[in-house]
Amino acid sequence: MKKKILWVDDEIASLLSQVTILENYGYDVREAMSGHDALAMIDREYFDLILLDEQMPGIDGMETFRRIRLQFPYLPVVMVTKSEDVTLVDVAFGYRMDDFLIKPINPRQLLATVKRVVDRQGIIALKLAEEYTKEIQEINPDKLVGINWSKWIEIHKKLSSWDNRFQDLNDKNIKKTHTDTRKSFNVQFCKYIENNYSKWVTESNDKPPLSVDIMKSFVFPLLRKGKQVVFILLDSMRLDQWNAIQKLVQEYYRIENHCYFSILPTATPYSRNAIFSGLFPSDMSRFYPEYWKKWSEGSQNRYEQEYLREQLKREGIRLARSPQFIKILNSQEASRLPSIAKNWYKVPFAAIVINFIDILLHSRSEFDVLKEMAYDADGLRALTVTWFTSSFIFEAMRIMAGYGITLVVTSDHGAIMVENATPIEAGQDVSVNLRYKHGTTIRVNKKDAIFITDPIRYKLPHENVNKKYAIAKGDCFFVYPTHLHQYEKRYKGTFQHGGVSLEEIILPVAILSPHKK
Secondary structure, three states, X not given: OOOEEEEEOXXXXXXXXXXXXXXXXXXXXXXXXXXXXXXXHHHHOOOOEEEXXXXXXXXXXXHHHHHHHHHOOOOOEEEEEOOOOHHHHHHHHHOOOXXXXXXXXXXXXXXXXXXXXXXXXXXXXXXXXXXXXXHHXXXXXXXXXXXXXXXXXXXXXXXXXXXXXXXXXXXXXXXXHHHHHHHHHHHHHHHHHHHHHHHHHHOOOOOXXXXXXXXXXXXXXXXXXXXXXXXXXXXXXXXXXXXHHHHHHOOOEEEEEEEEEOOOOOOXXXXXHHXXXXXXXXXXXXXXXXXXXXXXXXXXXXXXXXXXXXXXXXXXXXXXXXXXXXXXXXXHHHOOHHHHHOOOOOOOEEEEEEXXXXXXXXXXXXXXXXXXXXXXXXXXXXXHHHHHHOOHHHHHHHHHHHOOOEEEEEOOOOOEEOOEEEEEXXXXXXXXXXXXXXXXXXXXXXXXXXXXXXXXXXXXXXXXXXXXXXXXXOOEEEEOHHHXXXXXXXXXXXXXXXXXXXXXXXXXXXXXXXXXO
């Protein structure tokens, strides 16, 4: 099959000789005269390479490239330009431009560049496919009986590493294989969680680090050693997203990576409150009813700072100054972070909660523009990197590195793209979440959900004896039979959390030590 190239130039008629050369060498070349036309064509059909003129009327080459990269993060693009401006090159490579051609175009240079970029994809894809097949065979999802939680962490780390390695690969077949492999592992992981989770929270000594252990295991030991520590929680951040952005941080910090398991449900009121309180939800509701009973769906984490102070007291952590606590809900609030960080050189302990990723995931299901920008996990990772690169939190992290402050970076839960709607029947008191439900009357297919009739075994609040929980497995999400098709159409293909999957449960926690000057 011929490799397809889209050449985008408002003066394409003047390039017919170069187009003919490519066609004579077996390439199928299509033409577009504007950035808008190019984006429309890329949306309709598959291309192996885009040749993109920098200077065009309307949206110029750089803006067209930026939109291509957000919507199609792994599509090879070569910029054609009259300029050799270093700033342009830096910006373009920052967005992962594949190569450049300088006008007037030399035919040999054109052929060499096209062949290098297009054929490189095929060579890389073949090599990666061989390596991937070998590694997956070694951790065959059909041979996972009897493995423990630490082995599951290793499996998820390998799968997430492949997520990142496949990020810019323009091979739909191998990506489809990887997606199917992830689903197979998630089927087994859901069985593992269903069989073991209640033991971890009630009786087992052999258990993974859980949400309730984050402060005790990773933060408080540093404080006891006299370290200045800033705890950063990037909510809804998955392991593959952390893998993508930590490369930017390595210039300033030595990174010690760990993983932990989120508690159930993998949702803000439960998992994040468990991190700051050090308690399971049933204990939070019992020991701090004044905090637990006051929150509603819109204010689940109003008392994180109070929970953190109580945990510090219980663990006997005494600080010279009161801990600082900042919650960032939007970009306007984030803009204050660098100036705040400049005043933290004497602060022994601070905590920052960044809601950006969670806002992004929820907004994605409401706004078409975000659906286009982060239409799958590749797009989500690319968008995360784009945001983080120019974010105020990254600027603040660089400032804190200069002060010698140790950072602990983690997430409260991950997210998964939901694909399968599963009917649920429930009473009027049921919660509204897509991936988990609680109420007194719930009926659900147990194949698609962990159905909890005894919340005490799962350390979940049980305000009355009839309270039940349903937690979705894999990529399922709950819909009511009366509106099944309406909600299936609305939410299928969106990122959600609250359920049981590798992506939601096994999360990064990293200790960042500044490089010595």
